[in-house]
Amino acid sequence: MTEATIYGLAGLAVFGLGLMGVLGAADRLRRLVALNLCAGGAAMVLVASSWRPPPAAPDPVPHALVITGIVVMVSATAVALALIRRLYSLETDTDA
Amino acid sequence: MTVLLAFDLLLAASIVGLAAATLLMRDAFAMIVAFIVFGMLMALGWARLVAPDVALAEVAIGAGLSGALLLRTLAHLRGGSLSAQGGASVSAPANGATQGVNALLAGLATCALGLAYLGAPQNVPGLEAHVADAMPESGVTHPVTAVLLNFRAYDTLMEVVVLLAAVIVVWQVERGLAETPAPALGTVYQGFARVALPVAVIAGGYLLWIGAEAPGGAFQAGAVLGAVAVLGLLSRHVRPAPAHRPLARGAFVVGTAVFALVALGVAGAGRVAFEYPPAQAKTLILLIEAMVTISIAATLAALFHGRAPVAVSREETDR
Amino acid sequence: MPEFAPDPMTLAILLPLFGAIAAFLAPRAAPLIGLGAVGAMAAAIAAVGHAVAQAGTVTVPLGGWGAPLGIELRADGLALAMLGLTALIALAVGLGALSAFAGEAPADGQPMPRQRAFFWPLCLLLLTGMNGVYLSADLFNLYVMLEVISLAAVGLAVLGGTVAALRAGLAYMYASLLGALMVLLGVGFVYLQTGRLDFAGLAGAQGSPALSAAFALMLVGLALKAALFPLHFWLPEAHANATAPASALLSALVVKAGLYILLRLAEAGPFPGEAILTLLGVLGTGAVLWGGVQALRAERLKLLVAWSTVAQIGLIFVALARAGTEGLSDSWRAAALLILAHAVAKAGMFLAAGRIKDVIGHDRISELDRSAVRPALAQLAFALAAISLIGLPPSLGFIGKWSLMEGAMGAGNWHWIAVTMAGTLLSVAYFSRALTGFLRFDRVRAPLDEHRGWALADAPPVVLAGLAVGLGLAAGPILAVLDLGRPFGVTP
Numbered sequence: 001m002t003e004a005t006i007y008g009l010a011g012l013a014v015f016g017l018g019l020m021g022v023l024g025a026a027d028r029l030r031r032l033v034a035l036n037l038c039a040g041g042a043a044m045v046l047v048a049s050s051w052r053p054p055p056a057a058p059d060p061v062p063h064a065l066v067i068t069g070i071v072v073m074v075s076a077t078a079v080a081l082a083l084i085r086r087l088y089s090l091e092t093d094t095d096a
Numbered sequence: 097m098t099v100l101l102a103f104d105l106l107l108a109a110s111i112v113g114l115a116a117a118t119l120l121m122r123d124a125f126a127m128i129v130a131f132i133v134f135g136m137l138m139a140l141g142w143a144r145l146v147a148p149d150v151a152l153a154e155v156a157i158g159a160g161l162s163g164a165l166l167l168r169t170l171a172h173l174r175g176g177s178l179s180a181q182g183g184a185s186v187s188a189p190a191n192g193a194t195q196g197v198n199a200l201l202a203g204l205a206t207c208a209l210g211l212a213y214l215g216a217p218q219n220v221p222g223l224e225a226h227v228a229d230a231m232p233e234s235g236v237t238h239p240v241t242a243v244l245l246n247f248r249a250y251d252t253l254m255e256v257v258v259l260l261a262a263v264i265v266v267w268q269v270e271r272g273l274a275e276t277p278a279p280a281l282g283t284v285y286q287g288f289a290r291v292a293l294p295v296a297v298i299a300g301g302y303l304l305w306i307g308a309e310a311p312g313g314a315f316q317a318g319a320v321l322g323a324v325a326v327l328g329l330l331s332r333h334v335r336p337a338p339a340h341r342p343l344a345r346g347a348f349v350v351g352t353a354v355f356a357l358v359a360l361g362v363a364g365a366g367r368v369a370f371e372y373p374p375a376q377a378k379t380l381i382l383l384i385e386a387m388v389t390i391s392i393a394a395t396l397a398a399l400f401h402g403r404a405p406v407a408v409s410r411e412e413t414d415r
Numbered sequence: 416m417p418e419f420a421p422d423p424m425t426l427a428i429l430l431p432l433f434g435a436i437a438a439f440l441a442p443r444a445a446p447l448i449g450l451g452a453v454g455a456m457a458a459a460i461a462a463v464g465h466a467v468a469q470a471g472t473v474t475v476p477l478g479g480w481g482a483p484l485g486i487e488l489r490a491d492g493l494a495l496a497m498l499g500l501t502a503l504i505a506l507a508v509g510l511g512a513l514s515a516f517a518g519e520a521p522a523d524g525q526p527m528p529r530q531r532a533f534f535w536p537l538c539l540l541l542l543t544g545m546n547g548v549y550l551s552a553d554l555f556n557l558y559v560m561l562e563v564i565s566l567a568a569v570g571l572a573v574l575g576g577t578v579a580a581l582r583a584g585l586a587y588m589y590a591s592l593l594g595a596l597m598v599l600l601g602v603g604f605v606y607l608q609t610g611r612l613d614f615a616g617l618a619g620a621q622g623s624p625a626l627s628a629a630f631a632l633m634l635v636g637l638a639l640k641a642a643l644f645p646l647h648f649w650l651p652e653a654h655a656n657a658t659a660p661a662s663a664l665l666s667a668l669v670v671k672a673g674l675y676i677l678l679r680l681a682e683a684g685p686f687p688g689e690a691i692l693t694l695l696g697v698l699g700t701g702a703v704l705w706g707g708v709q710a711l712r713a714e715r716l717k718l719l720v721a722w723s724t725v726a727q728i729g730l731i732f733v734a735l736a737r738a739g740t741e742g743l744s745d746s747w748r749a750a751a752l753l754i755l756a757h758a759v760a761k762a763g764m765f766l767a768a769g770r771i772k773d774v775i776g777h778d779r780i781s782e783l784d785r786s787a788v789r790p791a792l793a794q795l796a797f798a799l800a801a802i803s804l805i806g807l808p809p810s811l812g813f814i815g816k817w818s819l820m821e822g823a824m825g826a827g828n829w830h831w832i833a834v835t836m837a838g839t840l841l842s843v844a845y846f847s848r849a850l851t852g853f854l855r856f857d858r859v860r861a862p863l864d865e866h867r868g869w870a871l872a873d874a875p876p877v878v879l880a881g882l883a884v885g886l887g888l889a890a891g892p893i894l895a896v897l898d899l900g901r902p903f904g905v906t907p
Contacts, residue, residue: 010108029166030127040135048145063150070153074162075562075566080589081169083581211624247484250477265566265569268574353436360429370477370479372478
């Protein structure tokens with residue numbers, strides 16, 4: 001059992017948990033956090049795929065992909081949060 | 097070796113456990129904190145997988161900035177405080193049956209994916225040999241930077257475009273939104289911020305510079321500088337005003353614009369877009385990185401701040 | 416290597432990007448900048464067309480590295496047709512947006528009305544993403560492009576700023592994000608198996624559990640993005656609650672990105688076998704029926720149009736499945752024709768529906784015949800677009816449906832013909848709900864002078880809807896363009 005297997009499987013488990021969260025959660029914020037878990041899991045699988053047995057250096061390409069993915073995900077999170085804030089303001093204004 | 101194996105197993109289990117805890121926490125604040133800790137542990141795992149660049153980016157952006165964004169939104173939903181009293185509560189999932197079925201489906205799918213993962217061949221050669229061959233012509237000595245800024249520069253340009261799109265959408269969505277009780281730091285933290293800000297600025301510049309040959313680079317540097325700006329916003333050292341808007345717009349687009357212009361500008365004389373002349377590769381990459389760092393820092397701070405700067409008096413007339 | 420410097424493919428992607436930056440920096444000049452950027456983009460696409468007509472398939476190894484290390488842009492007939500379609504729709508929607516957002520002129524010193532200030536940067540970023548998808552030959556790059564598209568599309572969907580639009584926009588964002596993350600994990604599995612990210616690496620790969628997992632993930636993710644039944648739940652509200660120009664872009668172009676990538680995956684193969692293709696056809700059938708029934712029940716015109724998108728997307732999947740895996744080398748043409756037909760007609764129809772709503776002040780179907788004013792040209796455009804979507808000759812929709820049924824007959828798959836027929840009948844039924852409302856204005860004895868006259872805003876929907884009908888006569892040239900560079904590797 002190599003590091004790649006351990007962390008790769010953990011990444012898949014995290015992705016699966018995130019999937020459950022997205023499908024099962026009712027709350028907007030929680031669903032967004034669950035989506036972030038999915039992203040983390042997918043990134044972990046990619047990083048695990050880059051690992052090589054020690055003397056060899058890891059494959060840098062997945063590392064670059066994951067960095068790109070992290071930046072993309074924070075952008076999407078920020079947009080979703082802006083929508084959540086705006087919706088909350090509008091909903092509380094009309095309900096009150 | 098066995099100690100390390102045990103450590104890896106423990107760390108992987110903790111990562112999965114924290115992911116589960118994140119979803120199970122009833123209180124939204126606890127959920128976000130669990131998510132941030134999850135990100136930190138994941139970064140530790142990536143460091144174990146010899147991916148220091150990714151670990152840095154995850155700590156700074158994935159866990160750090162996402163966490164800050166989530167907490168800021170939670171404060172908004174709870175009317176300025178992070179405690180659970182008052183404002184919106186994060187309700188637990190209601191429909192047990194649907195949730196059960198969904199969870200079952202997701203679990204089955206995950207098991208299938210796990211089996212497929214175990215069935216995948218181990219250590220298929222990736223692109224590392226190609227990268228190693230092309231490194232001498234890349235203009236930098238750090239492979240991840242070479243991939244990001246040279247071999248797959250087009251992806252990176254589009255990633256900066258995603259950031260630009262995000263800030264445009266956030267400004268659009270929050271246009272005319274009433275002033276929210278933005279969280280502020282207490283006096284102790286204000287003092288801390290005064291000390292920390294210059295240190296962090298220097299750290300960001302160092303990360304940018306070192307990225308050419310060691311882990312670090314534009315994204316990590318941008319994230320650190322973005323965090324600086326966030327601290328500045330929180331400690332009220334920086335108060336966005338309408339006069340800052342043109343400057344902010346310029347900072348958001350400068351990375352994308354310079355990157356795209358360089359990409360097109362190097363084309364011609366037998367070269368295609370993004371094909372830097374080898375002699376100028378290092379200079380051009382540093383120029384792009386510096387501009388992208390500015391854009392990333394400004395954009396991340398703006399994403400945290402939310403809406404475009406509006407004068408308070410204007411605000412009142414708007415409503 | 417192309418003699419152009421820089422090459423037109425890169426320009427087709429980057430020109431709208433420069434336009435977006437300029438429009439963001441100078442909001443007041445945004446419409447001018449936007450139309451200029453779309454025009455420049457169309458010129459670049461014409462140059463791509465010239466190159467494709469000469470050489471069949473053209474590729475640009477960005478950075479000079481070439482696959483698998485670098486990213487390659489690749490254009491063939493299918494990509495060219497989609498690029499041309501995008502330019503056409505962007506131009507028409509852009510012109511329509513000029514007057515749609517012209518309503519309240521901003522007083523000096525006041526912030527620009529939100530919709531106008533932000534429409535153009537978002538629209539141009541969307542075009543960057545769309546063109547990037549058509550030209551990409553790299554799986555991870557496609558993921559990034561999908562994210563560019565989804566952020567811009569969400570921004571466009573919530574432009575109106577109403578609670579309904581924001582709610583629908585957030586649901587759309589979540590669906591879109593989940594779809595993209597599934598694609599990302601799928602890309603991870605591909606890399607695990609093949610160690611490459613380009614389509615060529617996929618084509619040469621042996622089947623394996625990891626590759627099956629990759630395809631399953633990408634298939635579900637893209638089906639979510641393309642709103643294939645039952646993953647369509649986010650679409651009707653998001654498209655119906657957006658402002659008309661945004662709805663036109665979302666419905667005509669954005670959902671096509673997922674479909675296009677699915678076509679490309681099927682081309683690169685190894686596409687999962689007969690069973691998966693049949694499943695796609697069955698889900699498409701579900702979409703045709705469910706979308707049709709919901710369109711019959713819709714109370715608002717724009718919601719009806721949005722549900723008809725669900726049904727039409729389903730039909731495109733039926734077209735792909737019509738003749739099994741062996742027939743895929745021909746079925747893609749039927750799917751591509753339906754994609755083009757739906758895009759042109761639906762953009763025209765959404766713009767027309769927006770005009771009707773603007774002129775008579777609401778879009779409740781039951782009260783369409785009680786309006787004193789008569790947006791005659793918009794109604795004409797709506798009817799023409801309906802002709803193409805129903806599939807009456809000589810429209811482009813007819814050619815697409817004919818191609819679908821011809822292939823299904825050839826393969827003896829009569830059940831797909833039955834589905835197409837059922838979908839056609841349903842579309843006649845739901846569109847006639849709106850059309851009868853248009854025709855029965857006699858209920859209101861309003862003086863004719865309340866007619867508001869023609870407006871520039873009527874031109875884009877009429878032109879688009881006219882093209883949706885008229886392009887059926889140009890089916891031969893369109894098919895010739897699609898076959899340039901021989902997508903799916905088969906001689907026509």
